[in-house]
Amino acid sequence: MILTVDVGNTRIKAAVFEGDTALENFVFEKKELEKKIEIILKKFPDCTDLVAASVGQIEKEAFLTFENVLKIHFLTHEDAFPFANKYATPKTLGIDRMVLAAGAVLQFPQKNRLVIDAGTCITYDFIDENDNYLGGAISPGLRLRYESMHNFTARLPLLTLEAPVSYIGNSTTQAMHSGVVNGFVYEIDGFIDEYRRQFSNFIIILTGGDAEFLAKRLKNTIFANSNFLLESLSQTYQYKIDND
Known part of the structure; x- marks a missing residue:
């Protein structure tokens, strides 16, 4: 199972996936990050990986707290994406926009x-x-x-x-x-x-x-x-x- 986490400008959204199936979605405030992830992991103890699109204004250390129970992955511009990036300033393209583009390519x-x-x-x-x-x-x-x-x-x-x-x-x-x-x-x-x-x-x-x-x-x-x-x-x- 994979726990995906999207840190937005106002809230955090998360979901637990088994294969391509979302088992449950979660929405919470940034200050609740550690507490909510603990609750999610208790409910889904078979989670092995946490994948984050962006850490926003939240320090990576907040996620690294769970290194002992999960593999933590922060997607970056250096990762493989299923499209050719023709943006004039590719390094300034937000990782969340890159992930959305990747999802569009893979699903459609x-x-x-x-x-x-x-x-x-x-x-x-x-x-x-x-x-x-x-x-x-x-x-x-x-x-x-x-x-x-x-x-x-x-x-x-x-x-x-x-x-x-x-x-x-x-x-x-x-x-x-x-x-x-x-x-x-x-x-x-x-x-x-x-x-x-x-x-x-x-x-x-x-x-x-x-x-x-x-x-x-x-x-x-x-x-x-x-x-x-x-x-x-x-x-x-x-x-x-x-x-x-």
């Missing part, structure tokens, strides 16, 4: 793939049908858009995510919800439309913490999987083992 071979990760930031990553990673885009996620309106204006309130009642916001609060949510949806659909104009044989993968909220609002057909990064971690690690 011989297709043009656009991976959209809707988290603190939203990232777009494009891998063509010949397994070339070409790049993408980065912009603020839903939470950052709400926070920026509050932080950089004098009177706009700090709101939490809420589906707008109408496109025409009849109050400041509703106008903000309409601007954030509908603007976000228009952005994603606009990117997808542009890629579709240029490429055929195409699949869109939507993941991240806001994937489920967004999936039903997009006009384009997508494959939505909020745990795609965790699945991709497991698959990328297996690919690394097979190709090192």
Whole structure:
């Protein structure tokens, strides 16, 4: 069994895999890391490996606490990935984006793939049908858009995510919800439309913490999987083992 861990900007997500099957998923705060891993290992004592996509702002030592019971693996740019990295600055490409790209290649071979990760930031990553990673885009996620309106204006309130009642916001609060949510949806659909104009044989993968909220609002057909990064971690690690 393999324990995969994704350290995000706000929370940690983890999953236990047996082969390609996820047995259970977990979400917790960064400060709970050691305690939660201990709980997971008690529930799944047959775990042999821990694979992390990024340690974010958490020190590696927090993971190395478990070296006596697990093999600890931090995926890096030097590991084997199933695509050619054509990014102009390959060392600056986030390891989480590389893992998502790897998962797209391994799960959807011989297709043009656009991976959209809707988290603190939203990232777009494009891998063509010949397994070339070409790049993408980065912009603020839903939470950052709400926070920026509050932080950089004098009177706009700090709101939490809420589906707008109408496109025409009849109050400041509703106008903000309409601007954030509908603007976000228009952005994603606009990117997808542009890629579709240029490429055929195409699949869109939507993941991240806001994937489920967004999936039903997009006009384009997508494959939505909020745990795609965790699945991709497991698959990328297996690919690394097979190709090192």
